[in-house]
Amino acid sequence: MNMNIAALQQEILRLKKEKDFCILAHSYQAREICEIADFTGDSYKLSVDASKVQNQNILMCGVRFMAETCKILSPEKRVILSQPLAGCEMADQMDRELIAQVKEQYPDYTVVAYINTTAALKTICDVCVTSSSAVKIVNHIENKNILFIPDCNLGSFVAAQCPDKNIKLLRGGCPVHASVTPEEARAMKERYPDAELLVHPECVPAVCEMADYIGSTSGIMNYAVKSDKKEFIIGTEISIAEHLQYMCPDKQFHVLSLKLVCANMKATTLMDVYNCLTGKGGEEILLSEETIRDAGKCIDEMIRLGE
Numbered sequence: 335m336n337m338n339i340a341a342l343q344q345e346i347l348r349l350k351k352e353k354d355f356c357i358l359a360h361s362y363q364a365r366e367i368c369e370i371a372d373f374t375g376d377s378y379k380l381s382v383d384a385s386k387v388q389n390q391n392i393l394m395c396g397v398r399f400m401a402e403t404c405k406i407l408s409p410e411k412r413v414i415l416s417q418p419l420a421g422c423e424m425a426d427q428m429d430r431e432l433i434a435q436v437k438e439q440y441p442d443y444t445v446v447a448y449i450n451t452t453a454a455l456k457t458i459c460d461v462c463v464t465s466s467s468a469v470k471i472v473n474h475i476e477n478k479n480i481l482f483i484p485d486c487n488l489g490s491f492v493a494a495q496c497p498d499k500n501i502k503l504l505r506g507g508c509p510v511h512a513s514v515t516p517e518e519a520r521a522m523k524e525r526y527p528d529a530e531l532l533v534h535p536e537c538v539p540a541v542c543e544m545a546d547y548i549g550s551t552s553g554i555m556n557y558a559v560k561s562d563k564k565e566f567i568i569g570t571e572i573s574i575a576e577h578l579q580y581m582c583p584d585k586q587f588h589v590l591s592l593k594l595v596c597a598n599m600k601a602t603t604l605m606d607v608y609n610c611l612t613g614k615g616g617e618e619i620l621l622s623e624e625t626i627r628d629a630g631k632c633i634d635e636m637i638r639l640g641e
């Protein structure tokens with residue numbers, strides 16, 4: 335078969351209907367994938383959308399922890415990860431055994447896990463958060479003592495917004511976002527003095543301090559679309575600047591750094607999506623009943639406290 339992108343998209347739309355698939359695409363996915371998705375957005379929005387889906391099959395175009403979250407929220411459905419190699423470097427930094435040991439040192443702390451964690455690790459945490467819900471959820475937790483894992487940059491951002499909490503951080507984080515230095519941010523601001531700097535809280539605090547807005551991928555997109563300003567420097571995965579440029583052709587978007595490329599998010603291609611729908615690609619997410627039950631408590635708590 336030899337098809338161009340538009341013809342392949344049409345075939346995907348036909349197959350998804352015929353095979354009763356719902357396609358979820360994280361905002362870091364390529365434009366041609368977002369175009370054929372039923373839902374796009376940040377990790378919080380996708381997890382809520384996934385819980386309401388009626389279709390028997392869910393195809394997650396994103397990374398493994400996102401597909402696991404879908405499976406936990408919809409255990410009766412068949413959940414496929416679009417590209418089996420698409421992990422998340424941050425999610426793989428801390429495992430259940432390590433955090434079980436840390437918990438012994440902090441017995442009266444509530445363990446708050448960024449959603450970028452494995453399903454196995456979530457089973458021993460108290461509540462999940464995403465970048466868009468973290469501050470609200472941490473503020474809603476009764477306990478003053480919080481152990482926030484794995485991202486110390488998002489954790490520092492949350493700690494600054496929740497001064498009444500005693501937040502313990504570990505040394506984890508996203509190598510992609512954390513690679514941007516304050517010097518690079520300063521140089522970009524000097525190069526584009528009229529532009530506003532919008533960054534993801536996975537960036538280091540010294541970069542976040544220079545920003546005009548700090549938020550999740552959807553938060554950054556909404557801010558830029560609604561803003562009266564005409565020029566922006568985008569401090570998250572480079573796909574967001576590209577999507578925004580299509581959405582707002584009269585505005586200008588610059589990427590904060592060319593290092594902001596997530597190879598895991600970029601691993602899914604439109605052909606991968608097609609292959610998943612024809613049963614020749616992807617990976618079905620299989621989790622034990624125990625994992626679904628215990629990790630599910632952590633995610634349900636996120637949805638309850640985030641409402």
Ligand code: 13P
Nearest residue numbers: 376377378464465550551
């Ligand atoms: P969002 O919560 O903004 O979707 O971010 C997910 C992510 O992996 C960012 O690197």
Ligand code: SF4
Nearest residue numbers: 422423424508510596
């Ligand atoms: Fe994980 Fe970072 Fe990629 Fe987000 S950008 S999926 S945190 S590696």
